[in-house]
Amino acid sequence: MTETDVVARTMGELLSAPPLEPADDFFIRGGDSLRAVELIARLSAAFPAQDGTPDENLGAALLLVLFEDATPQALGDAVTRHRAALAAG
Amino acid sequence: MTAAHWWPAGRVAAAIAGGELSAAEYLDLLLDRVARLDPGLELLVTVDDTARDRARAADRAVARGEPLGPLHGVALTVKDSLATAGLRTTAGSALRRDHVPAADARAVTALRRAGAIVFGKTNLPEHCADIQARSVYGVSRNPWDPAYSTGGSSGGGAGAVAAGLTPVEVGSDVAGSIRIPAGYCGVAGHKPTYGIVPLDGHLPPYHPTTPDVVVVGPLARTVDDLELMLGVLSGPGGRDGSPWRLDLPPARPVRRIALWTGDPAVPTDPEIVAVLHDVAERLGKEGVTVEEDAPPGVRLADASRIADRLLAGVGVPLRGDHDRAALGGAHAGQSYADWYDADVARWRLAARWERFFARYDAILTPVTPNLAIVHDGRPFAERRVLVGGAERPYWDQVAWATLTGVCHLPTTVVPAALDSRGLPIGVAFSGPRFGDLTTLAAARLVPPIGHPPC
Numbered sequence: 293m294t295e296t297d298v299v300a301r302t303m304g305e306l307l308s309a310p311p312l313e314p315a316d317d318f319f320i321r322g323g324d325s326l327r328a329v330e331l332i333a334r335l336s337a338a339f340p341a342q343d344g345t346p347d348e349n350l351g352a353a354l355l356l357v358l359f360e361d362a363t364p365q366a367l368g369d370a371v372t373r374h375r376a377a378l379a380a381g
Numbered sequence: 382m383t384a385a386h387w388w389p390a391g392r393v394a395a396a397i398a399g400g401e402l403s404a405a406e407y408l409d410l411l412l413d414r415v416a417r418l419d420p421g422l423e424l425l426v427t428v429d430d431t432a433r434d435r436a437r438a439a440d441r442a443v444a445r446g447e448p449l450g451p452l453h454g455v456a457l458t459v460k461d462s463l464a465t466a467g468l469r470t471t472a473g474s475a476l477r478r479d480h481v482p483a484a485d486a487r488a489v490t491a492l493r494r495a496g497a498i499v500f501g502k503t504n505l506p507e508h509c510a511d512i513q514a515r516s517v518y519g520v521s522r523n524p525w526d527p528a529y530s531t532g533g534s535s536g537g538g539a540g541a542v543a544a545g546l547t548p549v550e551v552g553s554d555v556a557g558s559i560r561i562p563a564g565y566c567g568v569a570g571h572k573p574t575y576g577i578v579p580l581d582g583h584l585p586p587y588h589p590t591t592p593d594v595v596v597v598g599p600l601a602r603t604v605d606d607l608e609l610m611l612g613v614l615s616g617p618g619g620r621d622g623s624p625w626r627l628d629l630p631p632a633r634p635v636r637r638i639a640l641w642t643g644d645p646a647v648p649t650d651p652e653i654v655a656v657l658h659d660v661a662e663r664l665g666k667e668g669v670t671v672e673e674d675a676p677p678g679v680r681l682a683d684a685s686r687i688a689d690r691l692l693a694g695v696g697v698p699l700r701g702d703h704d705r706a707a708l709g710g711a712h713a714g715q716s717y718a719d720w721y722d723a724d725v726a727r728w729r730l731a732a733r734w735e736r737f738f739a740r741y742d743a744i745l746t747p748v749t750p751n752l753a754i755v756h757d758g759r760p761f762a763e764r765r766v767l768v769g770g771a772e773r774p775y776w777d778q779v780a781w782a783t784l785t786g787v788c789h790l791p792t793t794v795v796p797a798a799l800d801s802r803g804l805p806i807g808v809a810f811s812g813p814r815f816g817d818l819t820t821l822a823a824a825r826l827v828p829p830i831g832h833p834p835c
Contacts, residue, residue, distance in 0.1 A: 315677040317726075317733070319725055320683050320687070321683055362729070
């Protein structure tokens with residue numbers, strides 16, 4: 293499962309819906325500010341830091357992306373970039 | 382030569398200015414048709430007895446060689462939600478049976494400045510809050526077949542244009558109130574970009590506010606008349622005496638049009654889908670590239686949900702008298718945070734439309750998912766419409782209208798065909814914000830369908 297798939301599925305869970313399409317906008321599909329906060333928390337936990345705790349740096353990065361482009365594709369890409377940067381040290 | 386009552390307003394104005402037709406003669410022609418046809422159709426609420434004096438004065442101005450406005454001497458009607466000084470304005474409500482405004486709505490002022498003779502007020506549902514024109518003043522009937530509704534809320538006006546009782550009409554639209562009756566009555570209608578036609582003097586709201594999404598705009602029998610009327614009506618305005626000036630961009634050359642015929646959540650009647658494909662083919666012959674496409678991630682169900690929340694406050698004049706089954710009624714008690722979330726979603730939707738119109742000049746869609754409806758006076762909760770023989774929710778009728786309307790986009794509706802029952806099917810061209818002249822240009826490519834037999 294790709295990062296985008298995980299985001300799409302998590303968004304769907306929060307909206308009591310099937311996974312979103314990669315280009316769907318979380319807010320247009322019914323996401324509100326409370327669910328957005330929960331989305332970031334769940335994704336930070338789904339892609340934890342190396343010690344296994346939720347990755348707060350990822351959370352901060354995703355929050356900025358969410359305002360710009362609230363799609364599974366954009367958030368998934370952000371997760372991929374963040375993890376690649378971590379792996380590269 | 383066709384009878385003058387079928388002429389477009391532009392032709393009537395030219396004939397009056399050229400001395401070939403007198404304004405008084407033209408008004409009498411329309412009044413005669415109103416007297417003969419309106420008792421069976423119930424399209425007008427009020428006829429102004431002073432109009433004859435103003436028509437004669439218009440003729441004297443022509444004789445004196447005075448400079449003439451673009452609608453000089455042209456008798457026409459306006460929806461009874463627009464205030465007319467000295468002439469009763471009911472907003473479809475029994476409460477306002479004797480309400481005579483002291484001042485004109487800004488749109489009416491604009492008409493008078495252009496030389497028009499406002500001679501009648503057209504029927505609408507109480508507070509414009511339905512998509513039929515049923516009020517204590519009458520149940521407006523479709524001139525193509527009185528067993529069917531005109532649609533609404535600008536239904537009396539759409540019917541009056543279709544029946545040749547007026548050349549043009551000024552209506553208003555928040556969830557399809559110009560577009561839907563234009564479609565059902567087989568006339569052209571333009572829902573302007575939000576904000577380019579002043580709303581002052583429109584009822585509702587009954588407060589000194591400028592409501593979201595609501596627009597005032599024209600209905601006519603030709604696209605040229607829509608454009609003439611938009612020119613007269615649009616401009617800066619508002620009770621604040623705005624210093625802004627309006628300079629609409631010219632029409633884009635119509636080269637590329639998207640076609641969106643339906644959405645799984647709101648199925649479209651097969652007869653309408655077929656007509657949309659016929660129109661697309663016709664556009665292709667005019668050299669337009671038509672592609673089946675829709676903005677990515679934009680769905681009717683999402684847009685309807687957002688619109689319901691945004692329109693909840695707009696549609697409810699008083700909290701206590703709302704019906705949960707009315708449009709937006711379920712959200713009349715929503716919190717500001719709920720409204721704000723819907724507003725955020727609306728502008729995200731608008732951003733997707735904006736990107737889409739970088740690729741396409743306009744999008745061709747259904748006006749409604751269903752064919753013109755029969756009269757339905759049941760409570761909202763019990764009303765249904767038929768789509769391809771299957772029952773669908775009554776408010777499915779506004780799904781296409783709100784999809785673009787809440788994003789403040791312009792839409793031009795034109796008749797394209799008659800359905801299997803002999804009632805008109807309209808199609809809608811929507812475009813980018815302020816792209817009004819482009820949606821009009823696209824609509825002009827659809828050939829006319831003619832008049833009802835009356």
